[in-house]
Amino acid sequence: MQSIHGFDEEEAKAWYETIKDIVVLYRRTVNVANTRGAHVKAYEAALTTLYHLEMAAIADDPSRASDTPEQTAFEAVNMKIGQPPHKADTRFQIEAYLLSLELRFMLAQVASSRVQALPVTSDVAHRQRWVSFIDFILESCVADAGKALAMAQKSSASRQSARSSVYIIRSDFERFRAQIVEERAELGRTGDLTAARRQTLALKIRRRIHPQQAVEDMQDLRDEREWFKDNCGRKVERWREECTELEKVMLSDKFYQPLSLQERADIVKAFGFTHRGHFYNCENGHTFVITECGGAMQNSFCPECRAPIGGMGHHLNSANTRAREFEDVARVQGVLDGAFDWTRDA
Structure with a gap:
């Protein structure tokens, strides 16, 4: 800094x-990114040892003389090992x-x-x-x-x-x-x-x-x-x-600040739902919540854009979708799977 x-x-x-x-x-x-496993180290050690042996064998055998002995040695080593790197x-x-x-x-x-x-x-x-x-x-x-x-x-x-x-x-x-x-x-x-x-x-x-x-x-x-x-x-x-x-x-005077992961977690925690299946988005992506059982029982309008939200008889408006980013946070917090048919995919 x-x-x-x-x-x-x-x-x-x-x-x-x-x-x-x-x-x-x-x-x-x-x-973790810089750590190499024991099997990788063993593979590399075997590759190096065999390479040096092949180079020595090529030097001692006139019939194997080549303008590119390094390439010849590598090809021979790869044939002997018989498998790619881990x-x-x-x-x-x-x-x-x-x-x-x-x-x-x-x-x-x-x-x-x-x-x-x-x-x-x-x-x-x-x-x-x-x-x-x-x-x-x-x-x-x-x-x-x-x-x-x-x-x-x-x-x-x-x-x-x-x-x-x-x-x-x-x-x-x-x-x-x-x-x-x-x-x-x-x-x-x-x-x-x-x-x-x-x-x-x-x-x-x-x-x-x-x-x-x-x-x-x-x-x-x-x-x-x-x-x-x-x-x-x-x-x-x-x-x-x-x-x-x-x-x-x-294009507007609205202040832009996307919700952080912590803010989403705080929102989910504040509601305290025992089961998932309460967070939805309107057709324009604005999130809203259905409390109680999570099933839609009332038609309404999005307070942000006035798009239709909700539904009747536990049937959600077809233009609404799951707010996956909130449901995923709920899952991480240990909230149980949806208990009703209309919350099974939450």
Whole structure:
């Protein structure tokens, strides 16, 4: 913080006290990412030993003379070993990479809260140091998500490849979001947030959204496609929704601040539901709650956009969907599976 990013000692210490638990977890994930298992070390030791033996054998046998003895030795060693390098460690390393991204997203979110708390009259250079620090964190996320994808593709881990691709999208979006929100804030501070400037910011967001369609023609990939849909597709769709929401904010005076994971956890905990199946979204993605049994018994309108919500006779309006991000938090908190037919998929 001090030597690289230019913060004074007092502020750097205060920052570390705030995020030290996250830093401890991050260091553990780095250790996992850098750890090689005993079987991998044994494989590499065997490879090295056999390579040196082959090189010696080639040197002692004139009939095996070659312009590329190293390549010849490697080919002979691979034939003797008869199996590729172990991939288990690589997949653990990829998981560690992805977990480290989540931790860095948390760090960036805490740092963003710090920026938002700075007074309007605060020193511009001081504010810029924090903005640059956030960009530094999120830029590292983009780079490491790319590394995770490369590792997953090299080890033929299709599911980890898909998840890594989603993290690349998310990392890039989080960085873009931090930049454009700060750009809007700077225009507001200087009094230059005109309608034309709002339109320019909104146009930047629209240009980030590119529809994608996966094409697969093999019948045996159906299970994989379902897995991608459940574990990746929804996250990508959520990213698209946040892009749309961010664009709306650029065109209005509404203050934009996405809910953090901790805030979602606090909301779920505050309701104290014993079973899942209470959180829903209107057709525009605004979350609402159905209490009691979680079944819709009344038609109403979304207070944010006036879209229809609710339903009758425990039948939900077809335009409404599960608020998975809240239901997932409830699951982590130990809330039981839905007790009724209309909550089974929560």
